[in-house]
Amino acid sequence: MYRGLFPLGGPVPERDLVGRKGFVDSLVNRLLEGQNVMLTGPRRIGKTSLAYEVLRRVKEDGSYTASVDFFRFSSKKDFATGLIDACLENRTGISKTLKLMQDKTKILTSGAKFAIKLKDLEISLGYAKKSDDELLDFALQLPGILTEKDKKHMVVMFDEFQDTARVAGPDIFKHMRSHFQIQTQVSYLFLGSKEGMMNTLFSDRKEAFYRFATMLPIPNITDAEWVPYIIEKFNSRDISIKKSVAKEIVKLSGGHPQDTMFLCSEIYYALLETNSNTVTLEYTELGYDRAMIALAPIFDTVLDDIGNRLHARRVLYQLAAGKNVYPENVHPNAAKRAIDFLISKAIIEKKEKGSYAFVEPMFKQYILLTENQ
Ligand SMILES: Nc1ncnc2c1ncn2[C@@H]1O[C@H](COP(=O)(O)OP(=O)(O)O)[C@@H](O)[C@H]1O
Numbered sequence: 001m002y003r004g005l006f007p008l009g010g011p012v013p014e015r016d017l018v019g020r021k022g023f024v025d026s027l028v029n030r031l032l033e034g035q036n037v038m039l040t041g042p043r044r045i046g047k048t049s050l051a052y053e054v055l056r057r058v059k060e061d062g063s064y065t066a067s068v069d070f071f072r073f074s075s076k077k078d079f080a081t082g083l084i085d086a087c088l089e090n091r092t093g094i095s096k097t098l099k100l101m102q103d104k105t106k107i108l109t110s111g112a113k114f115a116i117k118l119k120d121l122e123i124s125l126g127y128a129k130k131s132d133d134e135l136l137d138f139a140l141q142l143p144g145i146l147t148e149k150d151k152k153h154m155v156v157m158f159d160e161f162q163d164t165a166r167v168a169g170p171d172i173f174k175h176m177r178s179h180f181q182i183q184t185q186v187s188y189l190f191l192g193s194k195e196g197m198m199n200t201l202f203s204d205r206k207e208a209f210y211r212f213a214t215m216l217p218i219p220n221i222t223d224a225e226w227v228p229y230i231i232e233k234f235n236s237r238d239i240s241i242k243k244s245v246a247k248e249i250v251k252l253s254g255g256h257p258q259d260t261m262f263l264c265s266e267i268y269y270a271l272l273e274t275n276s277n278t279v280t281l282e283y284t285e286l287g288y289d290r291a292m293i294a295l296a297p298i299f300d301t302v303l304d305d306i307g308n309r310l311h312a313r314r315v316l317y318q319l320a321a322g323k324n325v326y327p328e329n330v331h332p333n334a335a336k337r338a339i340d341f342l343i344s345k346a347i348i349e350k351k352e353k354g355s356y357a358f359v360e361p362m363f364k365q366y367i368l369l370t371e372n373q
């Protein structure tokens with residue numbers, strides 16, 4: 001499933017989860033104590049990886065878990081069956097229980113087993129006749145039913161939660177909350193990559209999920225956490241690397257989760273191509289150039305996206321160059337709007353004392369490189 005030495009593009013396996021250990025502990029404790037938690041941050045910073053690790057730990061502790069990803073759903077029915085399957089997996093050990101139950105040949109061979117396993121859950125082979133709304137209503141109740149019947153605690157994770165309304169209509173949040181708030185043995189972990197939407201959903205008085213979950217910031221992965229991981233990984237393939245070189249890699253990527261993995265990966269392939277077994281600064285630079293070339297189309301798309309926002313682009317260049325983000329000949333209000341726009345697009349983020357930083361340090365470098373041409 002995970003190809004390559006450095007996993008890229010999806011949740012990482014346990015052994016490749018760098019840093020954030022204390023945060024994982026804290027999340028596990030909170031969820032097991034019954035607290036609901038909301039985490040938000042730009043894409044590719046490691047939310048899903050983090051949540052999977054939390055669920056692994058919760059499961060290890062003997063609790064039930066379920067996770068669903070709204071990016072994968074396009075309808076109410078998708079969501080309902082996805083959630084039911086995720087819940088039933090705790091009892092059946094099978095991720096597509098409902099599908100299996102619809103398959104006539106399978107029913108003959110394993111139908112009895114399932115009928116017995118699920119008989120107290122009001123779920124039977126006839127579930128397919130239910131309307132989408134009935135199915136969804138059942139799905140939303142299922143975590144509560146399961147935990148009561150099995151005397152278990154359960155943690156349910158919703159990924160890309162801001163997409164719920166697209167999938168199941170605008171009333172879904174009220175509907176969900178009405179079920180969730182009476183489930184005493186279930187904790188919910190909400191993840192979302194649209195920060196503005198997620199914050200509104202959980203902190204606006206008018207929203208159904210107002211104050212339903214504790215909102216926690218996701219800590220960065222520190223250089224001190226990256227360096228030993230990088231050294232160990234290369235060493236595992238009999239490739240040597242000095243600490244100072246590993247530090248340089250993290251400096252170039254800015255420690256951004258996916259960009260750091262990507263840079264390491266490009267360096268690794270450069271070594272393979274030349275049959276070399278030492279990561280030097282030259283290889284690091286070569287890997288960096290290759291990573292930049294591969295990222296360029298993505299960065300260009302982002303730039304195109306803000307292209308017609310004159311001030312946004314200007315502010316972005318100013319920030320990249322380490323200059324004042326309130327340029328002299330731009331009205332401060334216009335500059336502020338541009339900054340807010342860039343934050344809403346998860347291109348920059350607010351730091352302490354009113355300063356701003358790029359979410360992806362390599363994007364900053366890209367802007368400087370292209371600017372100078
Ligand atoms: N804790 C981590 N340690 C190492 N790499 C990570 C970590 N979190 C994320 N990554 C890198 O970022 C990629 C995207 O992670 P993912 O969890 O899917 O992010 P998100 O859910 O925020 O979009 C992973 O494939 C991996 O390359």
Ligand SMILES: [Mg+2]
Nearest residue numbers: 047048049159
């Ligand atoms: Mg994700």
